[in-house]
Amino acid sequence: MKFGIVVSEGPYTHQASDTAYHFVKAALAAGHEVPRVFFYHDGVNVGTRLSIPPQDERNIQKNWTALGQEHGIDLVICIAAAQRRGLLDENEASRQGKDANNIAEGFRISGLGQLIEMGIQTDRLMTFGD
Amino acid sequence: MSTLHTVNKSPFATTTLASCLNHALEGDAILLIEDGVYGGVVGTELAKALAAAKGVSLYVLSGDLTARGIDTARLVKGMKPIDYAGFVALATEHDRAQAWL
Amino acid sequence: MSEIKKFLYVNRKAPYGTIYALESLEVVLIGAAFDQDVSLAFLDDGVFQLLKKQDTAGIGVKNFSPTFRALGDYDVTKFYVEQESLTERGLTADDLMDITYEDEDDDYEEKPSIRVVNRDEMAAIMGDQDVVLSF
Amino acid sequence: MSYQVNGTTVEHDEEGYITTLSDWSKDLAEVIAKQEDINMNEEHWEVVNFLRDYYEEYQIAPAVRVLIKAVKKTMGPEKGNNKYMYELFPYGPAKQACKIAGLPKPTGCV
Numbered sequence: 001m002k003f004g005i006v007v008s009e010g011p012y013t014h015q016a017s018d019t020a021y022h023f024v025k026a027a028l029a030a031g032h033e034v035p036r037v038f039f040y041h042d043g044v045n046v047g048t049r050l051s052i053p054p055q056d057e058r059n060i061q062k063n064w065t066a067l068g069q070e071h072g073i074d075l076v077i078c079i080a081a082a083q084r085r086g087l088l089d090e091n092e093a094s095r096q097g098k099d100a101n102n103i104a105e106g107f108r109i110s111g112l113g114q115l116i117e118m119g120i121q122t123d124r125l126m127t128f129g130d
Numbered sequence: 131m132s133t134l135h136t137v138n139k140s141p142f143a144t145t146t147l148a149s150c151l152n153h154a155l156e157g158d159a160i161l162l163i164e165d166g167v168y169g170g171v172v173g174t175e176l177a178k179a180l181a182a183a184k185g186v187s188l189y190v191l192s193g194d195l196t197a198r199g200i201d202t203a204r205l206v207k208g209m210k211p212i213d214y215a216g217f218v219a220l221a222t223e224h225d226r227a228q229a230w231l
Numbered sequence: 232m233s234e235i236k237k238f239l240y241v242n243r244k245a246p247y248g249t250i251y252a253l254e255s256l257e258v259v260l261i262g263a264a265f266d267q268d269v270s271l272a273f274l275d276d277g278v279f280q281l282l283k284k285q286d287t288a289g290i291g292v293k294n295f296s297p298t299f300r301a302l303g304d305y306d307v308t309k310f311y312v313e314q315e316s317l318t319e320r321g322l323t324a325d326d327l328m329d330i331t332y333e334d335e336d337d338d339y340e341e342k343p344s345i346r347v348v349n350r351d352e353m354a355a356i357m358g359d360q361d362v363v364l365s366f
Numbered sequence: 367m368s369y370q371v372n373g374t375t376v377e378h379d380e381e382g383y384i385t386t387l388s389d390w391s392k393d394l395a396e397v398i399a400k401q402e403d404i405n406m407n408e409e410h411w412e413v414v415n416f417l418r419d420y421y422e423e424y425q426i427a428p429a430v431r432v433l434i435k436a437v438k439k440t441m442g443p444e445k446g447n448n449k450y451m452y453e454l455f456p457y458g459p460a461k462q463a464c465k466i467a468g469l470p471k472p473t474g475c476v
Contacts, residue, residue, distance in 0.1 A: 022214045040258075119361075126227050297425045
């Protein structure tokens with residue numbers, strides 16, 4: 001079965017991105033497909049490479065990056081939500097005239113259409129938020 | 131056709147669990163996750179409503195339960211603890227998932 | 232895209248206190264381009280999103296409530312509002328904005344988009360979807 | 367980055383959208399249009415005014431297909447079509463007409 005995943009809360013403040021991560025791991029382990037995870041609302045903050053959690057805590061961004069790369073998951077950050085919250089890739093930074101970018105490896109910024117498309121193309125849409 | 135409902139809020143903080151219970155249909159499942167697991171403890175007002183939900187199966191995510199120091203013995207009768215693999219299985223067994231945020 | 236799915240946007244949160252209502256509306260606007268079978272559900276505090284006379288001048292936040300009235304142009308015409316949620320909050324359907332659409336199949340007659348349903352009807356609507364997006 | 371209009375300076379972003387929506391004026395619209403290689407005539411103004419009215423009423427810039435549908439209804443099918451709109455605004459009514467009309471930049475979500 002194909003799962004589409006929405007993560008709609010930021011890391012650390014809410015447990016949502018952790019629950020989503022464990023769900024995706026379990027789904028893959030059971031032989032299901034997870035073609036895309038869509039990060040929305042404060043969930044876009046999962047994709048910043050500038051977070052520095054203490055060494056004795058999980059690194060949410062690195063966990064997602066690793067899982068995404070291992071299983072070819074499309075980790076999409078919503079552009080509209082990202083722009084509000086200051087999350088940029090190189091492309092967006094130059095388009096918007098900003099002097100830095102902060103998106104982590106394995107993530108990409110794209111539109112809300114990717115969320116709808118995921119809903120159309122997967123068998124089950126799971127939302128993790130608050 | 132049935133739905134897997136997930137509830138991630140403590141019923142003492144919001145009315146989310148009550149609202150979910152009000153909209154769950156026969157054959158549906160409710161899974162308590164994150165702070166939602168506090169709603170599964172016996173002896174509370176909402177536990178009565180949970181126990182009265184006819185034809186709705188009740189589950190709780192065991193990792194969230196033990197993380198919060200709650201023994202499965204304190205759960206509402208009939209509520210089953212499951213792990214993430216069980217969560218995935220529930221999602222496949224129902225036709226859709228609805229997150230009560 | 233040949234397959235048409237039933238999408239339900241579930242709105243259970245009040246506007247302005249958090250961003251969920253606004254960002255939900257943004258998904259609806261974009262989603263409308265995908266020609267799916269779209270319904271919006273308003274229950275619990277979500278019914279507050281549709282109140283008339285919202286004026287945000289005093290809080291310096293954009294008032295996005297007029298945008299709901301544009302959704303008819305986007306062929307989003309099914310707003311299900313739960314009666315019990317209104318009643319619990321001391322509201323009636325008269326407190327909600329007039330939101331209409333033009334029915335192309337009926338000589339462009341203007342029809343109300345808001346349909347007040349009871350809790351059981353809302354539960355049945357939720358149970359008849361392919362994709363449920365929660366906000 | 368800024369436009370100069372009647373001796374005043376109006377800030378804009380990298381792509382030419384004005385930063386403060388209340389800075390908009392008809393004279394400014396002419397200046398932005400010139401930058402876009404568009405000579406504003408009555409027909410351009412008709413669309414720009416339509417967009418401003420739509421924004422005023424609904425607080426959003428309409429999607430292109432919604433704009434065209436609405437124009438078709440109020441101004442007739444000879445204007446409410448893609449060809450007409452793209453003749454007036456070669457780089458797209460959403461992008462160019464919204465910029466000239468002083469509306470927020472479409473977030474380009476699809």
